[in-house]
Amino acid sequence: AIQLTQSPSSLSASVGDRVTITCRASQGISSALAWYQQKPGKAPKLLIYDASSLESGVPSRFSGSGSGTDFTLTISSLQPEDFATYYCQQFNSYPPLTFGGGTKVEIK
């Protein structure tokens, strides 16, 4: 199974900060990567698919990049509603589909 390693596992940031989260795959997955946002008590929400495609309705301050084994989710200017946990997910190899361990973004 392909393993996804997210870093950092948590971070503290201020409103307006630029935030970068990385996801590294244990083997190449082309661009078959998605990013999700999850707030406490809520289901995950799709942000990015195909590594860099923005899901409809998601603010443009979110962006994704990368291919192969190294991927990045960037929030260009952190907003109060962005404090949440973020997960990457690979869909190049199935089964299984796999998720990263998550990155919790907290208020500094």
Next chain:
Amino acid sequence: EVQLVESGGGLVQPGRSLRLSCAASGFTFDDYAMHWVRQAPGKGLEWVSGISWNSGSIGYADSVKGRFTISRDNAKNSLYLQMNSLRAEDTALYYCAKAGSIAVAGTSFFDYWGQGTLVTVSS
């Protein structure tokens, strides 16, 4: 509006069975693969199982293979997960999730999720 509504969770003793259901609406159900994803309390996301639009392709995580069975009824716009021989480590919130790409067997992201149904395995 796409809606996925899970049901069937609850408290169950180790070794017993439970059947989860997911009622789908707001999209052409039989065009899409569907999946179950779970989240143990305070933990991350774990894919459990997926089924293609026509039930021709089915996959399971190693952790549930041989114990769980996924199925769907396209006439009823419903997805199911039969869980047998439940263990304490199966305790989690179980989400039903829709594949984001049409007619893809399993290699997909998830564009819609239900709110989940909680399964607690304990004596």
